[in-house]
Amino acid sequence: MDIDVNAHRPILDIRDLSTHFQLGQITLKAVEKVSFTLHRGQTLCIVGESGSGKSITARSILQLVGHPGRITNGQILYAPDPSTEPVDIAKLSSRGSEIRGVRGREIAMVFQEPMTSLSPIHRIGWQIAEALVAHGLMNKKAALARATDLLRQVEIPNPEEAAQRYPFEFSGGMRQRAMIAMALACNPKVLIADEPTTALDVTTQAEILRLIRKLQVENGLAVLFITHDMGVVAQIADDVLVMYRGEVVEHAPVEQLFSHPINPYTIRLLEAARKLGMAAPPARAYVPPGPVMLEVRDVSLIYPAQASMFRKTKAQAAALKGVSFDLHEGESLGIVGESGSGKTTLGNCLIRVLRPSTGEVRYRNREGETSNLANASREDLKAAHREIRMIFQDPFASLNPRMTVEQCIGEPLLVNGLLRGRDLRLRVRSLLGMVGLPPDVASRYPHAFSGGQRQRIVIARALALDPRLIIADEATSALDVTLRGQILDLLLELQPKLGLSFIFISHDLGVIRYFCNRVIVMHRGAIVEIGETETICTNPSQPYTKALLAAVPEAEPARRNLLVA
Amino acid sequence: MGRFIIRRLLGMIPFIFLVSVTVFLLIKLTPGDFVSNYAASLAASGETVDDAMLESMRARYGLDQPVIVQYWDWISGVMQGDFGYSFQWQQPVxxxxxxxxxxxxxxxxxxxxxxxxxxxxxxxxxxxxxxxxxxxxxxxxxxxxxxxxxxxxxxxxxxxxxxxxxxxxxxxxxxxxxxxxxxxxxxxxxxxxxxxxxxxxxxxxxxxxxxxxxxxxxxxxxxxxxxxxxxxxxxxxxxxxxxxxxxxxxxxxxxxxxxxxxxxxxxxxxxxxxxxxxxxxxxxxxxxxxxxxxxxxxxxxxxxxxxxxxxxxxxxxxxxxxxxxxx
Known part of the structure; x- marks a missing residue:
């Protein structure tokens, strides 16, 4: 523990904090009687699933909860140094000058989505410098010079030039670095990071976590880190606060929480994280491969050079470079890679949402006839699409909100003219049963369901046509960790019953390892490595795969693999 | 930026040409012409209209020419800054x-x-x-x-x-x-x-x-x-x-x-x-x-x-x- 011995008084002391949302007649208790302390140099992680109130707690500290949310009770005592009397932030007006003096100057915040959290129309340098000018610390020129220094501190190459750029010209990791530079501009004493690495790849996440730790040590920062990822918690936390439905259910030092969790919810959370972790035993036995059903040969996709209105032409870009692999019947094949590695593009090329520039996608259908989907006729393609279905990432966006569950699931059957009327209703009910939903939900609309239930509906829809192959593109990424395990188990259970094969696209090696027999590792549009999941996860041969594996945070505080490196 | 403006300005030329053709054709599509309108208004006020006079008016205004010739006369004038002559007002446009x-x-x-x-x-x-x-x-x-x-x-x-x-x-x-x-x-x-x-x-x-x-x-x-x-x-x-x-x-x-x-x-x-x-x-x-x-x-x-x-x-x-x- 890095607690300074002189610091008797914590820098932040939160007592009985309640933040409620008044929605008409209903009061939503987003945060209810939360108490904790944060000390200088300490890292406190708040962990919980979506809707647990962890973000609202963080926002309450800076009075950033928007209407109709309101702090209804409690104290937020902030003591910039141990000798001074603390200020109660909860008592300050959310628009007054006192709270503005705290925001950015004393307590700074880093948000989750580095793209939308940066202004699209201002230069990076100015966005960093702005806080310095706003707090009257420097004039504009000096502030811009410091912005360049800060960009160097967060290890952005070529900081002078980067300061002149706009956020959309940066990659996700670079944007988050810029965001951290912005937060650190005024040398704050507390850094609140709200899921700062959730939108990033594992390798980038590892870099950002290392960066935050380095800056914490250099500047003696107290860090309040909000995350849903137990792996990240194990890697960086000193203390952990577990939240569930707005309340703190457990608060303990990290080693104790991982070794002796008390609350049943914490235990569930840890179990789910470990089940999908890299140290867990694989969920499935080795299956001898059936006959090949999909042969992908030398598929490339090249986007031609494009003329631009204001700039010179963009060079042509290869999204996929000579990808070849086989898929056997009854197999689950994982495709893993960082964002931009071409894994989704590959999935789209397989069902010809995108047309590959070269190469063949030979699919052998139920009757044993083979056709090349890369240049198949419309009829052949339509027939193949009945046997190959997709599941997408976002269960909220992939269901039409104006259609009932029955209409959503029945649509593919109706469109293909296979079933109607009573038969259709019966089929929908049996599909709902298959994915573990009661048949009486059929007449309800998607908004009545949680994320996990919606993903079950999406799976039921994919199963409607009795497919042979399901391509799941990040199908569990939008779900909380406990739900993720449940959905994967559901698919594993259905697979032998329905004779399904899967192509499972994910950035999450833990999920892939749990679910897939074989895995393809992709990088920059090409296959780096392909092989059995266990072999690749325990004994990778390629340096890129090794780097990818090393960046996965282990859910064991005793094995901090990320920050040591 | 400068390139963009120049390209857009150049792009306007064929567009405005097409507009001018469309505009002219639309005006000509309506049945009759200025002279027949003029004749109708004269007849409405009870004056007699001499066909030969109308024909000479047509010839004077160039309305007896084919449409393509009329268009060319008009547009070539426009390009030199001459927008033609208003029949109604007897003044240059x-x-x-x-x-x-x-x-x-x-x-x-x-x-x-x-x-x-x-x-x-x-x-x-x-x-x-x-x-x-x-x-x-x-x-x-x-x-x-x-x-x-x-x-x-x-x-x-x-x-x-x-x-x-x-x-x-x-x-x-x-x-x-x-x-x-x-x-x-x-x-x-x-x-x-x-x-x-x-x-x-x-x-x-x-x-x-x-x-x-x-x-x-x-x-x-x-x-x-x-x-x-x-x-x-x-x-x-x-x-x-x-x-x-x-x-x-x-x-x-x-x-x-x-x-x-x-x-x-x-x-x-x-x-x-x-x-x-x-x-x-x-x-x-x-x-x-x-x-x-x-x-x-x-x-x-x-x-x-x-x-x-x-x-x-x-x-x-x-x-x-x-x-x-x-x-």
């Missing part, structure tokens, strides 16, 4: 429309500025104080402005002007200045008369712009980057102006492209009611009387204004938003 187009532009631009000056702050206020009394009040005014036809409002304002303020509200000049040469007094007189049509023409535009601004800003107000700016410690007003309003201005600027021609051509009825010496009424007359060169010149100018307005708004957008510049 250029001298007829010169001042009218000028006054139309003065009226349009000042109306546009008024519209923006009114719509921008009210739209911002309505968005920031959503569902407040003021928001409901301005929303109601806005819907009234959208719903009341311009000519009706013109009549009401004229009535109020005459009966309450005892001022002369028709036209753009007092009788003493209508034909006076340009001078300081005439400008002052114009300014005195300009406000009535400005208010009437601007009301519906301002009402819709208020709604557009309100909706745009509401979309932006709760974007994460606004929270980021707030977390830096900026004051509410600074961050409002610097971030969400800046971004919400984009669609606002895009309106320039279609507001400009709308202000010129959409005001025909109001101009007739208010007796304004602008382009609208003359255009209507020219179309009714098949005064082909006068009508053609007007329509060509209106289309050019549209194209030019769009270019102007595109340039402004690119200046305002780096994402457009760099894509």
């Amino acid at each position: 250029i001298s007829l429309i010169g001042e009218r187009i000028g006054l139309t532009l003065v009226l349009s631009v000042s109306t546009l500025l008024l519209t923006w000056a009114v719509a921008l702050p009210i739209g911002v206020y309505s968005a920031v104080r959503r569902y407040s009394f003021g928001d409901y009040f301005f929303t109601m005014i806005g819907f009234l402005g959208l719903a009341i036809p311009g000519f009706l409002m013109a009549l009401i304002l004229m009535f109020v002007g005459v009966s309450v303020f005892h001022t002369d509200v028709g036209g753009l000049f007092s009788p003493a200045y209508v034909n006076a040469p340009w001078g300081w007094d005439r400008v002052v007189d114009l300014a005195k008369h300009l406000w009535v049509p400005m208010v009437i023409l601007g009301t519906s535009g301002a009402a819709s712009l208020i709604r557009i601004m309100r909706a745009n800003l509401l979309d932006q107000l709760h974007q994460p980057y606004v929270d980021t700016a707030r977390a830096k410690g900026l004051s509410e007003i600074t961050l409002l102006i610097r971030y969400p309003i800046r971004v919400a201005l984009n669609p606002f600027v895009s309106t320039l492209g279609f507001v400009l021609p709308q202000l010129v051509s959409g005001s025909v009825i109001i101009s007739i009611v208010l007796n304004l010496p602008t382009a609208g009424p003359l255009l209507l007359q020219a179309l009714l009387g098949q005064d082909q060169y006068l009508a053609g010149a007007f329509l060509l100018l209106l289309c050019s204004l549209t194209v030019f307005g769009t270019l102007l708004s595109d340039i402004l957008l690119a200046l305002l938003d780096p994402r457009i510049r760099y894509q």
Whole structure:
């Protein structure tokens, strides 16, 4: 523990904090009687699933909860140094000058989505410098010079030039670095990071976590880190606060929480994280491969050079470079890679949402006839699409909100003219049963369901046509960790019953390892490595795969693999 | 940026050529011509019409030539700055429309500025104080402005002007200045008369712009980057102006492209009611009387204004938003 011995008084002391949302007649208790302390140099992680109130707690500290949310009770005592009397932030007006003096100057915040959290129309340098000018610390020129220094501190190459750029010209990791530079501009004493690495790849996440730790040590920062990822918690936390439905259910030092969790919810959370972790035993036995059903040969996709209105032409870009692999019947094949590695593009090329520039996608259908989907006729393609279905990432966006569950699931059957009327209703009910939903939900609309239930509906829809192959593109990424395990188990259970094969696209090696027999590792549009999941996860041969594996945070505080490196 | 403007200007040339062809063909598509119209109006007033005289008129105006020849005569003249001759007015087109187009532009631009000056702050206020009394009040005014036809409002304002303020509200000049040469007094007189049509023409535009601004800003107000700016410690007003309003201005600027021609051509009825010496009424007359060169010149100018307005708004957008510049 890095607690300074002189610091008797914590820098932040939160007592009985309640933040409620008044929605008409209903009061939503987003945060209810939360108490904790944060000390200088300490890292406190708040962990919980979506809707647990962890973000609202963080926002309450800076009075950033928007209407109709309101702090209804409690104290937020902030003591910039141990000798001074603390200020109660909860008592300050959310628009007054006192709270503005705290925001950015004393307590700074880093948000989750580095793209939308940066202004699209201002230069990076100015966005960093702005806080310095706003707090009257420097004039504009000096502030811009410091912005360049800060960009160097967060290890952005070529900081002078980067300061002149706009956020959309940066990659996700670079944007988050810029965001951290912005937060650190005024040398704050507390850094609140709200899921700062959730939108990033594992390798980038590892870099950002290392960066935050380095800056914490250099500047003696107290860090309040909000995350849903137990792996990240194990890697960086000193203390952990577990939240569930707005309340703190457990608060303990990290080693104790991982070794002796008390609350049943914490235990569930840890179990789910470990089940999908890299140290867990694989969920499935080795299956001898059936006959090949999909042969992908030398598929490339090249986007031609494009003329631009204001700039010179963009060079042509290869999204996929000579990808070849086989898929056997009854197999689950994982495709893993960082964002931009071409894994989704590959999935789209397989069902010809995108047309590959070269190469063949030979699919052998139920009757044993083979056709090349890369240049198949419309009829052949339509027939193949009945046997190959997709599941997408976002269960909220992939269901039409104006259609009932029955209409959503029945649509593919109706469109293909296979079933109607009573038969259709019966089929929908049996599909709902298959994915573990009661048949009486059929007449309800998607908004009545949680994320996990919606993903079950999406799976039921994919199963409607009795497919042979399901391509799941990040199908569990939008779900909380406990739900993720449940959905994967559901698919594993259905697979032998329905004779399904899967192509499972994910950035999450833990999920892939749990679910897939074989895995393809992709990088920059090409296959780096392909092989059995266990072999690749325990004994990778390629340096890129090794780097990818090393960046996965282990859910064991005793094995901090990320920050040591 | 310079390359972009040049390319766009070059792109306008074939477009305006196509417009000129379409305009001319449309005018010629209506049955009859100026001479047969003229004959009909003579016959209506009981005068006898001599066929030989009509034929000689046709020959004099070139109306007996094939359409393609007439078009070529017209367009080659236009390219040298000669817009032809108005049959109705027995004057060169250029001298007829010169001042009218000028006054139309003065009226349009000042109306546009008024519209923006009114719509921008009210739209911002309505968005920031959503569902407040003021928001409901301005929303109601806005819907009234959208719903009341311009000519009706013109009549009401004229009535109020005459009966309450005892001022002369028709036209753009007092009788003493209508034909006076340009001078300081005439400008002052114009300014005195300009406000009535400005208010009437601007009301519906301002009402819709208020709604557009309100909706745009509401979309932006709760974007994460606004929270980021707030977390830096900026004051509410600074961050409002610097971030969400800046971004919400984009669609606002895009309106320039279609507001400009709308202000010129959409005001025909109001101009007739208010007796304004602008382009609208003359255009209507020219179309009714098949005064082909006068009508053609007007329509060509209106289309050019549209194209030019769009270019102007595109340039402004690119200046305002780096994402457009760099894509």
